[in-house]
Amino acid sequence: MALDQPGGRPGNLTPEQELRLKELWISLYEVLGVIESDNLGAGGESPNPSKKKGRLSWLSRHSPKGSPEIGSESDMADDKHGLSKEFRRVLASQSKESIRRSFWDMTKNDNPDAILLRFLRARKWDVHDALVMMISAFHWRSVDMKVDDELVAKGEAGFLEISRSGTGTEKKDAADFTSQFHMGKSMVHGLDKENRPITIVRARLHHPGNETEKSLEMYTVFVIETARLMLRPPVDTAVSDTDSKQPIHTLMRIDRP
Template identity: 50%
Template sequence: MAAQMPPGRPGNLTPEQEEKLKEMWAQTLDIFGVSRDEANSGIATPSSKRSESPDVKKKKSRLSMFRKKDKSGTAGEEDHNNMNGATTTSSTENDKHGQTKAYREALASHTPDELRDAFWSMTKHDHPDALLLRFLRARKWDVQAAMVMMISTGHWRVAEMHVDDDIMVKGEEQAWRDSRGGATGGAKKEGEDFMAQLRMGKSFFHGVDREGRPCCYVRVRLHRGGEQTEASLERFTVYLIETGRMMLRPPIDTATIVFDMTDFSMANMDYTPVKFMIKCFEANYPESLGSVLVYKAPWIFNAIWKVIRGWLDPVVASKVHFASNVEELQEWIPRGQIMKELGGDEEYEYSYIEPVEGENQQMLDTSRRDELLEERKGLVKYFENETVAWTQGEEADGRMRLAQRLTENYWQLDPYVRARSLYDRQGVLGPGGKLEIYPKKEKAETGTDDVD
């Protein structure tokens, strides 16, 4: 039976949730400098307002979301009394990862155009509504708290991790080149560390669970503290999460992580990358975890788990389950889809496929890339116009069609902005966004080569 769209997603919102989404879109476009008057006149991009100085434009667009509105809906004279805090009580309570500070830094250091670009870069193949809804659900439908979380995430992606302009665009091939002598010093070490983790299969995606969610397996016994630098561990973590995003298709919008604790010892325990992973999922990839399965944890892990559980948000902690044997693991993953190394029946064994010379050749075609980016820019403008109308109570059926066109545009753009990965070489990720979770398995089982 096909999976149904979970609640709180595009196409499955209560009237109250839809109003919250409209409110968040209004604030989002406001902070990006996309005003109602601009949209109604067909001018949707902040950069088009050449008559205003950058300082005036930044101040107006960034502060307007905190202004009190009068009965006519226009900004009143009491505007930014809350800017020193710039958050609601709810967002402050949810600020264990320092997102309020990051939010303020984002507003202080980025123009409206840059904030807007960061958002649309983060969207990728997702429905834009789906992205906002992740933050709303994570912040229990508190719009301003969700705004703080979303803007700070964009800042983290652009200014701290350089997700799209470094990690994903360079990908495995650049690390492969650096490790083979294409770089020196720290860059060579990071390339070697990155490739070592891929080759050993410390963590990798394979198959799906009973809910159809992609499974990421972490073989904890393969980690030794100090073998890889902290920077390379963080880069690998973000790379894996972002690559996993490429495997999500509605209504599936979360993944399952299986921590294989087979042969675990204290030599494998390293709290620093654990803390970074927690921060990623709680602060920067909200509502992305379907479940976390801890498999065959030895008794010495009990004390460690008490520490880790104390760091987790209660919602995230509730998704953590323990399985001591394959019979228990079957509650979440069918036995036929559990690898033999975990006690299941599946023949799959992880084996890394090395990058192929020239596999990212399309990235050199910058004219085609720019053509697709220009097309995307136009689609974004139309989507923003439709969204402004929608937030004002008008019918905006075109939003859904435009969201689909943005998805199609992304998959055309993908080979020009994302370096090929193991999962592209395996055939899991195909051209145009085609997804084959079990490409080799399905071919062998159905014997498609022999079918007339």
């Protein structure tokens, strides 16, 4: 069945949205070190070291008139999403190469344009806010949650082994993580009429306090990452069907992670 392509997605952009996407790519390229600042020479060195600019130079020069520089005091004061400080910290603590790797690890089998458009839609097509949100998300995935290097890479088998041979909190988290698979707390099964993967969650099997908070977060992210791999363009959302004790199924739409 042919489905209408939602707006703001690859292949269905207005001229203004396409321009915002290009601007975000340029901003991201400079942060990742793919392109250099305007004042850098062919060899990558500034003719005048005192005028060398950082990774935010492009965005600072091309932000809308009156828009504060990311990380500045005025930007912090107007940081309604609470991410500007985190953005500045990420750029200070991570190399361009590590951020670049985080981006491609997150992209997986997705269209890279679709990844950037997701952040633009979330921030109402504001390039400044979308870049801040995106870099903060990269940091959370690669440093805080270690989604690709540990969680997905080890998978159920890896954490099952840790639950048997590990020690301390690591063993407890791994045991609680795998126990949620064993009890069948959720599963990704089939597609709905709009070709969205269906995640069935058996809420009656969830008892607060039975698992550690970290293991619950690990399990949730792992299920979402699994559902992502089942998405087929132009579909970019999944459906969660929560099966509770009552004979009522609550359907809710979740955005692609």
